[in-house]
Amino acid sequence: MPIEFDRVTYTYPCAQKPAVQELSLRIPPGRRCGLIGRNGCGKSTLLRLADGLFRPDRGKLYWQGKPLDYSRKSLRTLRQQVGLVFQDPEHQLVATTVEEDISYGLCNLGLPESEIADRVQRTLEDFDLLELANTPINHLSLGQKKRVAIADVMVLQPQLLLMDEPTAYLDPAQTRTLFSQLERIHAAGTTALIATHDLDFIYAWADWLMVMDCGRIVLEGPAEQVFDRHEELSALGLGLPLAVDLLIILEDNNVSVKTVRSQILKRLRCGGYRSFNEENSLRSV
């Protein structure tokens, strides 16, 4: 059990109500965990709490069974083993060139220079950044910045990787690259937790899913089981991944491709996007 939340409450300074409320959570080790929920439901706050950036008002965090005491030393150990990739890479990249930025975390650990050189070199290769090593950060495209941000964190070889909206700003091909990088990270034994709106991405990637609403975890379990709870997900304003939606259509009409096509389009136009809520309220009547 790498990390555990025990009835954690956190309120931003000056905010009216808590961003995370009485939240209890265990992240299963070695899993691909997805965290979904609407904008503003507290996903980012949860990730920041898990990285020890905020201190809960009430409740406790445990890292590998030991409670986090927010001393400088324990924070240092925590952040060595937990890597957080921010939504906006601009806020994470601080050095001038790609190579320097990747080395930054290692230098903070006070490692010997030969080991820094070694690990930076290996990470540059792993993330296909060798050619960009000496490029200044500000000359990179957004997709490249995102890649550097992940490399920054992975060079520290964390046991738990937290990512906030990794697919925002990426085009389909870049998303594919990200997907294969995540597969590699998973194969190496790293536990990962991804917070996102991108239901299709999370449907394809996650094997454990948590759903947040208003600062709490409202659903949790193996991904397929969670996505089977159609009504609850719709009621939360999340809808379903398109693939799940399509399968429902298939089950409902076991007919020709042509019929399915028209059904899908109708679903996408009206159900999927426009009046999901209306439809929903009809259903529950």
Place this chain on the structure above:
Amino acid sequence: MPIEFDRVTYTYPCAQKPAVQELSLRIPPGRRCGLIGRNGCGKSTLLRLADGLFRPDRGKLYWQGKPLDYSRKSLRTLRQQVGLVFQDPEHQLVATTVEEDISYGLCNLGLPESEIADRVQRTLEDFDLLELANTPINHLSLGQKKRVAIADVMVLQPQLLLMDEPTAYLDPAQTRTLFSQLERIHAAGTTALIATHDLDFIYAWADWLMVMDCGRIVLEGPAEQVFDRHEELSALGLGLPLAVDLLIILEDNNVSVKTVRSQILKRLRCGGYRSFNEENSLRSV
């Protein structure tokens, strides 16, 4: 024919190669036009050219049949009739409160105060922003900011609405709201052009589709026809909307829902994200 590009080339200052190259384009009036393409293919540049923000190196733009001469007067007319919503609302909203921000464009036109008050009021109602009218911009959520950004532009009653990545940063429920707003705008007779990566969104919304690659339009036509060109889209690194993908699976295996489910997952995991190109090259063998 609201706007027309005639072999337009534009190179950013000091860039090695043009961002938009010998591009010819007509936007059919009254249509819902989608513009897709990979990051960096020139989509945003095209939108900025269409709004007269950049001046082409070669080639001409026509607005309602008349060539654009970039004089102050013609730019003023153009920008009154063409509205551009930027990708990041953070970079578009300039005033302190919602109301002030919506009035900004009207004040620039030098309209009489009574008309400004009138139009701002109506727009606040249309976009369901009445309650937020006096809220400072930096207290808004991202979805609200996006709504204000669209209202900012629609208050000028443009004939052509250009949008850059409208669904980025939005959660599924917010995307649904955006969709219904776009439907309303379309119903009022405004031509719209949306540039995005979100294939599922564009599949549901667009009726005319343009595909860009390396600064050129490489495919164009009614949306369904364009999405039928599977091989070409995959070769461009774009992939297909999930729904189209599913229909292909259905046509290939006319079998049980269970088989289809496992096919979709395989497709999402490997085909859809990881190794679409490999699979593709196998197919063409």
Place this chain on the structure above:
Amino acid sequence: MKLNPRILQLVAMAALSLYLVVGVAPPAQAMHIMEGFLPVGWAVFWWIVSLPFFILGLRSLARIARENPELKLLLALAGAFSFVLSALKIPSVTGSCSHPTGTGLGAVLFGPSVMTVLGSLVLIFQAVLLAHGGLTTLGANVFSMAIVGPWVAYGVYRLFANSDKQKLAVFLAAALGGLVTYIVTSIQLALAFPAASGGFVAAFVKFAGIFALTQIPLAISEGLLTVLVWNWLQSY
């Protein structure tokens, strides 16, 4: 009548100078003494004059940064902010555009010795990224823009701050800070190039006269803009 061609010549020259001052030179640079403009003696002199101020400022910054390392981020952001401001073009009354230096606001917010360091770093970036100013003339530019400007702005602000006319204090700080910068630049040029007749004073009058055309309206615009931003900051 014999003088006619000469008068014509002079009128033509005056017109030409006016054109050059108002039309050709981007006034953004008129504040910066360009690379190689000062004779070697004066270039070295201004370096020697400015260096102690810079080192003292850096020392006091280092002390603050040791206590609160994250302040470095804020300082770097403030520096980057004033660089970006200086690259924005503000409309000036004469029709030409130039830059607000933000020194006045910075001096009021951070204090003059911090502004000396930030201002010097901004000047380095202006030389390296925009080719405004230069390395040999850096000392002279630092003296006028990062030492005298902020100290005057700060002094003026403190003088008027108590008279519960904050806005006036801010306006005067920014405007006079800008104005004194331009006067010092003129002095520096006049010292380096005294006129054959009238020496330093005559040269000063000439340089000051030429730069006055663009710099006085600019100082006023900067004062107004700073007040706008100040108001806004207080409401935030």
Place this chain on the structure above:
Amino acid sequence: MHHQIDSLVYTNRLRHLPPEHKLSFAAVLFILGYGSAPWVQGAIALWLAVWIVGYAKIPAKIYARLLLLPLSFWLTSVPALLLGVTAASRWSAVQPDVMQGVVIGPVYLYLSVQGWQQASEVFARALTLTSCLYFILLTVPFVEILWVLRQLRCPSLMVELLALMYRFIFMLAETATDLVTAQRSRGGYLSWRVRLRSLGLVVSQLVVRTLDSYRQISLGLQSRNFTGELQVWHARRHKPSWRYSTEAVVGCLLLAIATGIYYAD
């Protein structure tokens, strides 16, 4: 403009040379350029043009445009240097300094001989030294200047601040550009009054964004175990070149000899 210089320098063909070599070469030329005869200064400017346009492959058009910058500052100052004014009654006293003169009412206005000398001296010197400056700007990336500053034991606070500022300048500049573009698309800069208002809005927004970035970036730094100092590591990938080193050393020697002869005369 700053994007221009900064992106040019990363594609220049002399980038592989060690930054120390290029900087010391420029430093030697700075000293020679200050001390020597006008024709030696001319030679330096020409030689550097060969280095910049010929070897580093900076487009000639852009380099010429950059050279216009010092020229325009020079042109602005020329009237002040050239024009002399004195009381009409004293015109005979300044006669040795007069090229052309005219009496207008009580004053005597003239073109000064000394001013002309000063102006031409300054012209040659400014052109030469600006070429040296441009050689640095266009062939040594800013990051590498920072490496050299670190080696020279500049105060670490100063180097750190420079590095952070370099990163943030581009971040804020992008925000500012985007804001201005968005304003332009809503008719923001089409008249003088609207312009001033729009600009005030941009500056205010920029303050907010700056403070906001500060909060976010300090979280980002903390999550990466910020220790109070911004330490980084970089590999060295520079290769000294015999061909360029030889040309630089031989050329500088020749110029030094020429300067020596000039002073011996």
